[in-house]
Amino acid sequence: MSASTSAPTSHAKKSDTATTDMPLLNVAGLSKFFPVRRGIFARVKQWVRAVDDVSFTLGKGETLGLVGESGCGKTTVGRTILRLTRATAGQVMFEGEDILQLPRSRLHELRPKMQIIFQDPYGSLNPRMTVGNAVAEPFRIHGDVTSGGEPVRLTGVQLRERVGRLLEQVGMPADAQYRYPHEFSGGQRQRIGIARALALKPKFIVCDEPTSALDVSVRAQVINLLQDLQKAYGLSYLMISHDLAAVRHISRQVAVMYLGRIVEQAPTTELYDRPRHPYTRVLLSAIPLPDPTKRRARVTAADDEIPSPINVPTGCAFHPRCPLYALLGKPERCHTELPALSPVAPGSQHVVRCHYHEEIGKLG
Amino acid sequence: MAPYNPKAKTAIGLRLAAGRPVAAFTWPPFAEVETLPEAPVLEVRDLRTYFHTERGTARAVDGVSFSVGRGRTLAVVGESGCGKTVTALSILKLLNMPPAEIVSGQILLDGRDLVPLTPKEMQPVRGGQAAMIFQEPATSLNPVFTVGDQIGEAIRMHRRISKQDERAEVIRLLREVRMSEPERRVDQYPHELSGGMKQRAMIAMALSCNPKLIIADEPTTALDVTMQARILELLRQMRETHGTAVLLITHDLGVVAETADDVVVMYAGRVAEQADVRSLFAKPLHPYSIGLFKSLPRVDRSEERLQEIPGNVPSPTKFPSGCRFRTRCPLAVAKCSEEPPLVEVEPGHRSACWFAADLAAGREVNFTASVSSQVPKAAGLAGGAA
Numbered sequence: 001m002s003a004s005t006s007a008p009t010s011h012a013k014k015s016d017t018a019t020t021d022m023p024l025l026n027v028a029g030l031s032k033f034f035p036v037r038r039g040i041f042a043r044v045k046q047w048v049r050a051v052d053d054v055s056f057t058l059g060k061g062e063t064l065g066l067v068g069e070s071g072c073g074k075t076t077v078g079r080t081i082l083r084l085t086r087a088t089a090g091q092v093m094f095e096g097e098d099i100l101q102l103p104r105s106r107l108h109e110l111r112p113k114m115q116i117i118f119q120d121p122y123g124s125l126n127p128r129m130t131v132g133n134a135v136a137e138p139f140r141i142h143g144d145v146t147s148g149g150e151p152v153r154l155t156g157v158q159l160r161e162r163v164g165r166l167l168e169q170v171g172m173p174a175d176a177q178y179r180y181p182h183e184f185s186g187g188q189r190q191r192i193g194i195a196r197a198l199a200l201k202p203k204f205i206v207c208d209e210p211t212s213a214l215d216v217s218v219r220a221q222v223i224n225l226l227q228d229l230q231k232a233y234g235l236s237y238l239m240i241s242h243d244l245a246a247v248r249h250i251s252r253q254v255a256v257m258y259l260g261r262i263v264e265q266a267p268t269t270e271l272y273d274r275p276r277h278p279y280t281r282v283l284l285s286a287i288p289l290p291d292p293t294k295r296r297a298r299v300t301a302a303d304d305e306i307p308s309p310i311n312v313p314t315g316c317a318f319h320p321r322c323p324l325y326a327l328l329g330k331p332e333r334c335h336t337e338l339p340a341l342s343p344v345a346p347g348s349q350h351v352v353r354c355h356y357h358e359e360i361g362k363l364g
Numbered sequence: 365m366a367p368y369n370p371k372a373k374t375a376i377g378l379r380l381a382a383g384r385p386v387a388a389f390t391w392p393p394f395a396e397v398e399t400l401p402e403a404p405v406l407e408v409r410d411l412r413t414y415f416h417t418e419r420g421t422a423r424a425v426d427g428v429s430f431s432v433g434r435g436r437t438l439a440v441v442g443e444s445g446c447g448k449t450v451t452a453l454s455i456l457k458l459l460n461m462p463p464a465e466i467v468s469g470q471i472l473l474d475g476r477d478l479v480p481l482t483p484k485e486m487q488p489v490r491g492g493q494a495a496m497i498f499q500e501p502a503t504s505l506n507p508v509f510t511v512g513d514q515i516g517e518a519i520r521m522h523r524r525i526s527k528q529d530e531r532a533e534v535i536r537l538l539r540e541v542r543m544s545e546p547e548r549r550v551d552q553y554p555h556e557l558s559g560g561m562k563q564r565a566m567i568a569m570a571l572s573c574n575p576k577l578i579i580a581d582e583p584t585t586a587l588d589v590t591m592q593a594r595i596l597e598l599l600r601q602m603r604e605t606h607g608t609a610v611l612l613i614t615h616d617l618g619v620v621a622e623t624a625d626d627v628v629v630m631y632a633g634r635v636a637e638q639a640d641v642r643s644l645f646a647k648p649l650h651p652y653s654i655g656l657f658k659s660l661p662r663v664d665r666s667e668e669r670l671q672e673i674p675g676n677v678p679s680p681t682k683f684p685s686g687c688r689f690r691t692r693c694p695l696a697v698a699k700c701s702e703e704p705p706l707v708e709v710e711p712g713h714r715s716a717c718w719f720a721a722d723l724a725a726g727r728e729v730n731f732t733a734s735v736s737s738q739v740p741k742a743a744g745l746a747g748g749a750a
């Protein structure tokens with residue numbers, strides 16, 4: 001995986017799982033602007049720049065973490081990649097085909113390979129449908145396409161056995177299928193959602209805040225499950241979350257978003273241990289560490305509010321809050337010129353969108 | 365938690381509002397005298413709050429005791445459904461009774477027991493001596509009134525004030541909670557504010573009557589990490605400048621480590637462990653707390669695999685007899701079907717586990733069973749072909 005605005009296809013780097021030369025997913029220049037209308041018939045006056053020129057690649061069996069404050073566009077990235085929301089511009093190459101350009105029929109054929117797990121384990125399951133019917137839903141829509149040939153219609157005992165096995169794979173008893181969602185806890189419901197996402201043997205899963213609504217101990221169960229499934233089946237994940245600890249644990253690469261743009265991306269340890277963007281520094285230092293002997297000094301951002309994606313600040317969008325900008329005496333470039341997403345050193349996989357990232361040490 | 369606190373033994377009278385001894389003025393050891401600990405702002409003794417439901421009696425809070433001293437923060441942690449919110453709501457008597465009933469216990473606020481008070485007598489206590497901040501600021505602010513109206517009303521409830529002074533006071537409070545442009549915010553409606561700003565408005569409202577106790581139930585759970593850091597900082601300042609006692613409810617151990625002085629770990633309506641924050645994090649002495657720490661992904665280091673506490677929190681109508689954690693505990697033996705008492709294992713550090721002394725002596729707890737251990741290791745998802 002790598003990210004850069006100019007050469008999104010560059011290096012599908014060495015990985016310990018077997019990868020072919022072609023990454024599983026290659027996103028280039030993805031943008032999504034939502035129109036803002038005032039009144040029903042009014043003309044569009046403004047745009048919400050929810051996602052603005054996002055590029056990255058994701059290899060087979062890998063996880064890319066996507067982090068950032070609320071409203072920065074993480075969910076929109078996930079939804080546009082799966083074409084659940086129409087992109088404004090860009091390319092999403094999945095195994096060599098551009099998802100955004102496919103005719104509906106071909107998209108329908110590809111759907112089973114790409115799944116999504118939602119944040120809210122309560123809202124994402126229909127309360128009136130048994131767990132079994134919920135997990136079997138993909139089979140009803142697509143038939144059983146997992147053998148690779150023509151879709152097979154599963155019924156009766158066959159279907160029940162299959163659903164039972166899927167539930168067992170996520171650590172639930174097979175007979176859970178005859179019960180209703182309200183009889184299960186949040187963590188169990190999240191596992192049911194995962195079982196449903198796995199039904200058609202996907203290759204790629206967008207996990208949108210899969211653990212945010214869960215308790216500490218249940219969160220560990222779900223994280224471990226996702227990792228085990230990845231190892232066993234070579235799944236690739238786009239892990240969307242504002243839980244930076246969970247993302248560190250599960251991702252190989254992490255991208256940080258701010259107001260619709262990726263501002264930094266690097267291999268996980270590199271990003272957490274040597275962040276180069278002032279915003280990443282702010283985010284990381286805001287996390288309270290579970291260690292009372294390490295109460296830390298914070299790198300804080302100026303200004304209380306995240307500027308809205310309707311009025312994205314000029315130049316570097318982070319400049320109104322940037323502690324480095326303030327420290328350097330408000331250099332003009334920051335508020336006039338959009339920094340490019342560029343490697344911290346020639347050929348590095350660590351890319352950052354800041355004019356002055358070399359001065360980051362000054363933040364202490 | 366003054367009564368259990370070994371640190372209560374300090375040089376005479378030389379304590380900051382924040383409760384810390386002033387190092388520079390500490391008298392030489394020979395002059396150190398045992399002083400009576402300051403009376404706690406809040407003391408809860410053996411609180412039991414039950415819900416009478418069709419499915420039986422839910423013993424949501426079942427014998428909980430703790431206390432919070434002036435200028436101190438006590439964190440109550442534990443998993444969803446363990447009774448944190450019910451404890452908080454019981455203190456201010458904000459529960460609907462029935463179905464809820466405070467079956468036994470005392471809630472001493474500044475020495476006065478709140479349990480026998482009538483709703484009318486409770487009114488001046490709420491928003492007077494004690495204020496509460498909720499998780500969802502959006503639902504606790506009224507959408508049809510401005511921020512100024514609502515904070516103003518809170519002020520008027522407890523003192524007579526002219527319209528003009530009221531506005532000035534609201535602006536002062538908004539400034540105190542670091543709201544940007546308070547002169548403008550005062551006339552804004554809740555929907556015009558972000559989540560973090562709404563939470564600040566709630567804190568301003570809570571502060572309006574200079575309470576001795578603030579109960580904050582998951583005050584930052586709905587917020588971003590950056591906003592969370594600011595709100596926690598604000599609570600810390602309130603405590604230092606006004607000596608407010610804070611009861612902080614959370615399930616985030618990072619938040620606890622960063623803000624609490626003392627901690628109560630709850631499990632299934634009971635106190636599993638109680639200690640000052642440093643001892644708890646240095647050496648948890650209850651298998652449940654140990655499990656919580658082991659299952660935590662860390663942002664400051666990488667590890668291979670997280671440990672899991674198997675299973676789920678039992679439902680409050682079906683708590684196991686004896687130690688309520690025994691159904692998930694790797695140390696459980698026959699004896700655990702008797703209820704272990706909360707005993708002081710080390711000074712100021714209490715645990716309700718039969719093996720607490722062993723744990724203090726270094727016994728390991730390993731949570732091995734894993735929900736996902738059943739994931740077939742061979743490639744291929746459940747399918748016709750696999």
Ligand SMILES: Nc1ncnc2c1ncn2[C@@H]1O[C@H](COP(=O)(O)OP(=O)(O)OP(=O)(O)O)[C@@H](O)[C@H]1O
Nearest residue numbers: 034048050069070071072073074075076077242309
């Ligand atoms: N359907 C829509 N119409 C208009 N604006 C939208 C729509 N969906 C999202 N937005 C806006 O796009 C921006 C990005 O939203 P998105 O949900 O992708 O953020 P996010 O990073 O997932 O945030 P969170 O962490 O809160 O889930 C926000 O400003 C949001 O208000």
Ligand SMILES: Nc1ncnc2c1ncn2[C@@H]1O[C@H](COP(=O)(O)OP(=O)(O)OP(=O)(O)O)[C@@H](O)[C@H]1O
Nearest residue numbers: 415417422424443444445446447448449450451680
């Ligand atoms: N009105 C009610 N009727 C019946 N049971 C209730 C009622 N309110 C709460 N309970 C039960 O009391 C128990 C404790 O709930 P409480 O809200 O205190 O948990 P909590 O520790 O605050 O959890 P969370 O972290 O999810 O907020 C729960 O099992 C809950 O189902």
Ligand code: SF4
Nearest residue numbers: 316319322334354355
């Ligand atoms: S480009 Fe300037 S304003 Fe933007 S992050 Fe770098 S220093 Fe801060």
Ligand SMILES: [Mg+2]
Nearest residue numbers: 074075076208
């Ligand atoms: Mg989202």
Ligand SMILES: [Mg+2]
Nearest residue numbers: 448449450581
């Ligand atoms: Mg609660």
